[in-house]
Every structure is written in C-alpha cells, then in structure tokens.
Amino acid sequence: MKIAFIGIGNVGFALANNLQKKGHEITIAHNDVNSTSVKQAKEKNPSFSVLPIQEAINQSDIVFLATPFNLNSDILSSLEFKSKTLVDCTNPVGAGISHGLESKISGAEKVQEWAKNANVVKSYTIYGFENLENASFPNYKEKPVMMIAGNDEKAKKQVEKLNTDLGFETLDVGDLSMSLHLEHMTLLWVKMVRANGHHPNFTWAYLERKV
Template sequence: MKLAFIGIGNVGFSLANNFQKKGHEIIIAHNDVESGSVTKAQAKNTSFLALPIQEAIDASEVIFLATPFKFNEDILKPLEFKGKTLIDCTNPVGAGISHGLESKISGAEKVQEWAKNARVVKAYTIYGFENLENPIFPNHTVKPAMLIAGNNSEAKGKVSLLNTDLGFETIDVGDLSQSLHLEHMTLLWVKMVRANGHHPNFTWAYLER
C-alpha cells in the first residue's frame, strides 16, 4: 500500500520505517518538505518521499496521524480525505498523565469530527514507540495484541492487514467510542514506563479459551 504519515516523530517514524521494510511505499505528509523533521526521517530511510499534506493524502490509500494531539484540529480541518482510512495514532494527554479531554469523549472521536470525510480507526496508541520500532517477541508463541476501534469495517480491515505485516494480532474492540478505553490503556502504559520506571519492552496479549 501507499501510506502517508502526518507526523514523523518517534511513533510515525517507527511505523513508517517498519512498513517500508515490509514493502509499503511511504510518503511523509508535511507542508514544508524541507523541514527538520522531514530531512531527519529521510536521512534515516532514503526511500521516504515527502509531499505537501493534501498531495500526500491524495496519493495514498491509508493515512496515519501521528502528531501531538493539540495540533490535530488545525491540521485536519482544512483537509479532504475523500473517504480514505485515517489511522489515529494520537492521544490527548493532560497534566499529571491524565486524559486530556477529561474522559468525556475520546480523542479519536474528536479526530473524526475534524476529519469529517475520513474513515477514522484508532490504532498504534496503547504502547510507546519502542514496541512499534520492534514488535517482535521471539521467545513467545503468543503474538502481541494491537487493539483497534472504528466505525467502518472496511477501514478496520485495512488496519488489520497492516497489523499482520508488523506481527501484531488484531483485536477489534468495537466502534470509535471505544477509543476512550484504549486511550486509558495508553495512560496506564505511559504511567508504568515514563513515570514509574518500568521497562518499555512489553505489550498486552490476547489469550482465548
């Protein structure tokens, strides 16, 4: 697939780099294609193309949003997604590692509000970038789980295929409103690792009897 990345920091680059290794075409979506973040990413992976955001969306099948949440509204409102899949990799984090929207609504639902004609799927948020950079756990037979939420089954199917490429087992938790609970899983992971010193190289798994 052709994949566009709005945001190419730790999360965006980790995903883009791994997907490129799996044979996907990567486009960095940035309105300044010579910005520091773009040139830094291209120095690490010379196969990345860079295009202005709307052009990158038009050229891609799936778009990843991997920006700080506070910028999402201004970035998304002017854009035309034409029914394409938009993967929300962002989290609204408030003071003291709290939910930035006071748990009244998920960040993903706000993303859908701002990107009205996109098919938003929440994914790649319940872990830090370390487990997107290296999602392989060679000593275990159970795959790491990637929980996703969204309102469109076709869009979630595309995300499931991408998850498989990275080695994740997809767990579909329901419609986009379920993203609120995934964002709380993120806060749990962040508090454990960033605040309390737990090592980052762990994921959740799904066992079924």
C-alpha cells in the first residue's frame, strides 16, 4: 500500500518505519524537503520518499495525519483528499493534560470538518509512540488492542489491515463521535506515563468472554 505521512515526528516515524518494514511504500508529505523533521526521518530510514503534501496525497492509497493538533486547521483546509482515508493520529491536549476542546467535540470530528472530502478514521492515539515502535508482548498470548472510530466502513477496514501488520488486534468502537472517548483514553495514558512516572511499556487489551 502507498501511504503518505503528514507529520513525521515520534508517532509518525514509529508508524511509518514499521509499516515500511512490512512492505508498504512510505512518502513523507512535506512542503519543505529540507525541514529538520524530514532530514531526521530520512537519516533513520533512507527508503522514505518525500513529496509536497498535495502531491503525496494524490499518489497515496491512504494518508496519516501525525502533526501537533494546533496545526491541523491550517494544514488541512486547503487540501484535496478525494474521499481517501485520512487516519487521525492527533490529540487536542490542553493545559494540565486536559482535553484541548473542553470535551465538547472530539479532535477527530474537527479534523473531519477541516478535511471535508476525506474519510477520517481515528487510530493510533491511545498509547505513546513507544508502543507504536514495538507492539510485541511475547509474555502474553493476546495481542494489544488498537481501537478505531470512523463513519466510513471501507476506510476502517483499510486501517484494520494496517493494524494487523503492526501487531494489533482491532476494536471498532463506532462512529467518529466516539473518538472523544478515545482521546480521553489518550489523556489517561499520558498522565500516567508523562506526568506520573509510570513506565510506557504497557497497552490495553480486549478480552471477550464467550457465552
């Protein structure tokens, strides 16, 4: 699959690097090929290609958004996605690790407003980048779960396939409005790890009792 990444920091690189190892073609979507983030990503994985954002979108099968949330409006509003899947990996984090939109609406729904002709799927936000770098937990038979939310079933199926490649079990939690609850799960993880000193090497799992 041809995958474009808008944003190639810790989260973006972890996902892009692992997906490239699984045989996917990765393009960094950036209008400044000499930016620090592009150079650092290319140094770590020279197989990545780089194209201007709109051109990268045009040539991709699916697009990942892994930017600081406060940049999303300016980045997305002028782009044409032509009904492609846009995977929202961003989180609106406010002061004191609070929800940056006061829990009135999810960040993913705002992303959908700004990227009107994309099919937005929320994913890869409930953990820090450490568990996107390495999703293996060999001491358990269960795989870590990656929860997704979105309004388009075909788009969610695309993301589910990538989850499998990355070593996650997918749990579809519903439509895009459910992203608000996933963003609160993100805040829980971030407060535990970044603020309270818990180690980052843990994930959530989905255990289902058969009745």
